[in-house]
Every structure is written in C-alpha cells, then in structure tokens.
Amino acid sequence: MQDRAETSPSAGSLRRLDPLAELMMLDTRAKFPMGFFIECGCEGELDREKLGAALHKVAYRHPNVMSHVVWKAGRPFWKLAAQPPELLWDPHSAGVDPWRPFDLSRDTGLRLVVLPSTRQSGSPAKWRIVLYGHHAVCDGLAVCELLGEIWTHYANRPLPSLACSEVPAAELSSASQPIISEIDKPIAERLTSVLAEALRFLFFFPAKLQRNSVATQRAAAEAKISANGILPYAESCVSPPYRILSFTEAQMASLRKAVGTRNVTLNTLMMAASMRVLAEWNREVNGSQRGIRITMPVSLRPDSRRQPAENRIGYAFLDRTFSDCLNEETLMQTLSEASAWIKKSGAAGMFITAIGILSKIPGVLWLILRLPLCFSTAVVSNLGDARRCMRTELPDSDRGQIAGNTVITYVVGVPPVRPRTTASLGIVRYGNHLYVACLTDERTLGPAAAERLLARMYAECLHLASKS
Incomplete structure (x- = not known):
C-alpha cells in the first residue's frame, strides 16, 4: 500500500x-x-x-x-x-x-x-x-x-434548505430494502433468491473489452467517426477525456415509440443496446464470445429530502452470455424482468453491505482492487431526466432552462471507469433530447475508442427503434 x-x-x-x-x-x-x-x-x-x-x-x-x-x-x-x-x-x-x-x-x-x-x-x-x-x-x-x-x-434565486446529513439508521437502511410485496414472502424464500443471485455473480466470468490491433487503432484515429450525433469540441479548448453522443428530438420520439411498443423502459432499451455493442465489439476484435457484465449504479436515497452531497448509491450487476445478446427482443424482456427484481429485492444495497463488512478488515479492499480479474465489462449509468435530477425551479424555454442571461441547453453525466473495467457509458435525458457519454481507458483500448463505441451505440439504438 x-x-x-x-x-x-x-x-x-x-x-x-x-x-x-x-x-x-x-x-x-x-x-x-x-x-x-x-x-x-x-x-x-x-x-x-x-x-x-x-x-x-x-x-x-x-x-x-x-x-x-x-x-x-x-x-x-x-x-x-x-x-x-x-x-x-x-x-x-x-x-x-x-x-x-x-x-x-x-x-x-x-x-x-x-x-x-x-x-x-x-x-x-x-x-x-x-x-x-x-x-x-x-x-x-x-x-x-x-x-x-x-x-x-x-440566477439570484434562494437556495433550497438542506435536511440534516445524519439520516436515522433505520430510515437509511430502508432505502435498500425490498418493497412490501417482496417482504411478505417468507424470509427463507427471500434469502434463497438473493443467495442464488450472489452465486451466479461469483461464477460468471465476464469478458473485458478487447484492444484492436495497432493498425486498426491508427486507422480509426485518422478516420472520421460515422456518427452524426457526436458533439465536437472547439480546437482551442482543452478537450475532456470523454465524448458525447446526442440524439435529435425526432430520434428520441422513435426510441420512445419503440419502448412503448415493447412495454419496456427506455433504460431497458439502452442497457440492451449497450450489451449488444460490447459483445459485438469483442467478437469483431478477436472472435471472443464470452459473456458481458454491466455494472449499473442504483440510487439508495431514502426519500425526496435534499441532503448534503455524499454517496447514496448501490450497484446492480447485469450478466448475459454472448448468445443472450444476439436476440434483441428476448434480451430486452429479460433485462426488464431483471430491473423489476432488483427494485423488489433491494439487491443493489447488498454491494454496499458487503463493502462495509470488508472495510473492517485492514488491507482487504486494497487487495481486491489489485486482483488481476475483470470485475465488469463496462459501467452503464442512467441518470434519467437531468432537469428532475438538478431539482431547480429555473424557468424553462424551448432551448432549455434559463439562469439569468444564460440558457442551459443540455446536461450530460459521465461515470468513472471502475478498476478492472475499461469503459463507462452515461445516459441522460434533457428536454426532448437523449445524450450518451462515453469514457474509456485509452491506454488499454487505444485512441478514439470512445468515439467508436458511441458510433456503434448510435447505430444500434436507431436499429432497435426502427424495428418497433
């Protein structure tokens, strides 16, 4: 250490x-x-x-x-x-x-x-x-x-009051507890369900994203990425390490129609698109057909009160084999069912509980982060509606929220690349537009990896929308 x-x-x-x-x-x-x-x-x-x-x-x-x-x-x-x-x-x-x-x-x-x-x-x-x-x-x-x-x-408006940062332990723990319908089940049945998921997690070995050859990386860096929605940066600015993809209002309407037809959420469609893109990426690079694991942050906030800034999230892990990713319709339905189970079971809070236990043993967390294991293929975080997340009362316009003489035209979130993981995707809605941001470890995946992943996401999302 x-x-x-x-x-x-x-x-x-x-x-x-x-x-x-x-x-x-x-x-x-x-x-x-x-x-x-x-x-x-x-x-x-x-x-x-x-x-x-x-x-x-x-x-x-x-x-x-x-x-x-x-x-x-x-x-x-x-x-x-x-x-x-x-x-x-x-x-x-x-x-x-x-x-x-x-x-x-x-x-x-x-x-x-x-x-x-x-x-x-x-x-x-x-x-x-x-x-x-x-x-x-x-x-x-x-x-x-x-x-x-x-x-x-x-904008010279009063700031909202903050609740006490010390939330009662019983209230905080309830945020990661199952909803009532799940609690009504016998405790043995609930424990069996959670234990089964834990065992599946331990015995599923996800593929990490593979690196292209040097020639392919050089060609990708020199070529113009064919995704019209990737936002450019001014040449004079210090470009951030991530890239952003924007879907138009018409494309967003098509995506909403697609999820409505399938009776799933937009989050489910985006998770399915992410898994298919990651699986296809590996297959094209070296023929790998190993399974894909997505780490998905889940909010554990106990209520709607505004708290001082801190970590109040857990993690859910979505595992699918390569063959699971091939059938897009079945993939979306199973991911929809998994999301419902995560909400009912409170499984996202299990990760925080485990970390709390391990943190009491000196050196264990440090050691885990340095094991030569792939914990997850990628992180995919969906913040949802950015205006709701910001929780402001700023006036709206067709172009966005207004703060003084400034108009906020979009908001994007980019999660960090976790240890033993080489890519992260952030999904956000703002108004009638959808944004996807990508951060990659270029030391592992090579240059222009974020642009290439976003180009594939762009094509895959529009493909899924066209089949509604």
Whole structure:
C-alpha cells in the first residue's frame, strides 16, 4: 500500500469516510482516479465573478465538497479544507490541465471547469461547463443537485434548505430494502433468491473489452467517426477525456415509440443496446464470445429530502452470455424482468453491505482492487431526466432552462471507469433530447475508442427503434 502522511487533529474535526468512499480512495490508477463528470452546455452571457461566487456559496453548504482527506491510524477521514473548490476558466488559455488527478490529501475533490465553445464578435457565445469530481466526495445524482444549486444562486434565486446529513439508521437502511410485496414472502424464500443471485455473480466470468490491433487503432484515429450525433469540441479548448453522443428530438420520439411498443423502459432499451455493442465489439476484435457484465449504479436515497452531497448509491450487476445478446427482443424482456427484481429485492444495497463488512478488515479492499480479474465489462449509468435530477425551479424555454442571461441547453453525466473495467457509458435525458457519454481507458483500448463505441451505440439504438 502507498505511504501516506498521517495527521493527529482533534477528533471532533474529522469525519469518517463511508465504506464506498473509502473504496473509491483506494483506486490510484494514474489517469482514472474515480473521477466523474457532469457537463452542461450554455448559450449567452456568462459572468465569471457570479459563477465563482455561486460555486463557493454552494460548496460551503456541503461538508464533503469543502473537505480534503487526512489519515489517522491507517484510516482516511474528511477534514475541512482551507480553500473552496477551484473554478478553472478557459484552462487552455491559462495553460492549466483541468483533468489532472485529484490530490485529496491537499485539495478538495471537486472542480468547476469552464470551456469556451464558440465565439461571436470576440466574446464566447457558447460554453461547456463541467463539474469534475472525485467519487469519494459524492455520487452523480448529488453532483446534479450541486449543479442545480450553482445555477439557482447564479440566477439570484434562494437556495433550497438542506435536511440534516445524519439520516436515522433505520430510515437509511430502508432505502435498500425490498418493497412490501417482496417482504411478505417468507424470509427463507427471500434469502434463497438473493443467495442464488450472489452465486451466479461469483461464477460468471465476464469478458473485458478487447484492444484492436495497432493498425486498426491508427486507422480509426485518422478516420472520421460515422456518427452524426457526436458533439465536437472547439480546437482551442482543452478537450475532456470523454465524448458525447446526442440524439435529435425526432430520434428520441422513435426510441420512445419503440419502448412503448415493447412495454419496456427506455433504460431497458439502452442497457440492451449497450450489451449488444460490447459483445459485438469483442467478437469483431478477436472472435471472443464470452459473456458481458454491466455494472449499473442504483440510487439508495431514502426519500425526496435534499441532503448534503455524499454517496447514496448501490450497484446492480447485469450478466448475459454472448448468445443472450444476439436476440434483441428476448434480451430486452429479460433485462426488464431483471430491473423489476432488483427494485423488489433491494439487491443493489447488498454491494454496499458487503463493502462495509470488508472495510473492517485492514488491507482487504486494497487487495481486491489489485486482483488481476475483470470485475465488469463496462459501467452503464442512467441518470434519467437531468432537469428532475438538478431539482431547480429555473424557468424553462424551448432551448432549455434559463439562469439569468444564460440558457442551459443540455446536461450530460459521465461515470468513472471502475478498476478492472475499461469503459463507462452515461445516459441522460434533457428536454426532448437523449445524450450518451462515453469514457474509456485509452491506454488499454487505444485512441478514439470512445468515439467508436458511441458510433456503434448510435447505430444500434436507431436499429432497435426502427424495428418497433
């Protein structure tokens, strides 16, 4: 394990990291330190001073956002930092790398990055604003709420009150418990069902995404990716490490019609498309026909009260064989049934329970993250409706929500690439548009891997929509 400087401040100034945050802290890969991104596009005037003031005002409301990590007796603790999160305005002009890994021993785990997109009469007319955070601080839903609070304060509107961060243990545990119809079953039957799923998880060995040959990588890097919906970045900006795919309003309508005809959710269709794309990717690279596992974050928030930013998620694991992925209709139906089971059984909370138990044994989590095993083929996270996730009362327009003289035209979420996993996909709706973002470990998959995966997602989603 890495050597870390220990500190001995008063116990009252320290807060223990929750088990999931501690797990995130142990990921020390050079370019992927459990960082995630929430990006929004903006049009109109943008006031740098007001945006910075809004960031600082919101940060001081959330202890994790205003903290860095200190070590005591071999354990990480949160301690309030002297400085609030950074606002990096046009980092290309400033000569700053906004995507550098976080050093939580010195700095907070959140940055607000402002990228000019296009200019009009010498002044930027469009902007890309990115909240870049370390997953130890909080989850993606919490960052969406942070973004909503920043825009609320920017628009000179009152910030919503926060509930106490100390949620009663009974209430918190109920968030991951089965719903009533499942609780009515005999305990032996429920335990048998959960144990069966746990055994299936342990004995399913998912395929990792395979790397193309050097020649194929070079050709892909030089060729123009054939997906019309991939959003370009201005040449003068410091491009984020992920790429974004946008579906038009008409394409979104086709996708909604497709899921309505099949009586499944949009999330089910997107999960099925992801699995089929990942399976086909591996088959084309080296003929692999091994199974696919998707890690899917699931919210464990106990109620609708707004809480200080922190991690309140669990994970569900969706496993399918290669042959399962070939029949798209059967795949969607089985994924729909699996989603219903996850909701009824509270299975997503089992992961957090297991991490909590393992975290009590020194060194076990550190060792697990370094085992040469593929834990999952990819992470696929669906935030749903971004406007609902942001929980703001900003006025709406045909172009998006309005904050002062600025219009928010889209919002996208990008989950981190987990250890032993080389790709992640983030799915978000904003208004009548659908966005898919992709982050890949290019050291493993090679250059342009994100664009290539998104091009395949684009084609697969439109294929599924055309068959409704």
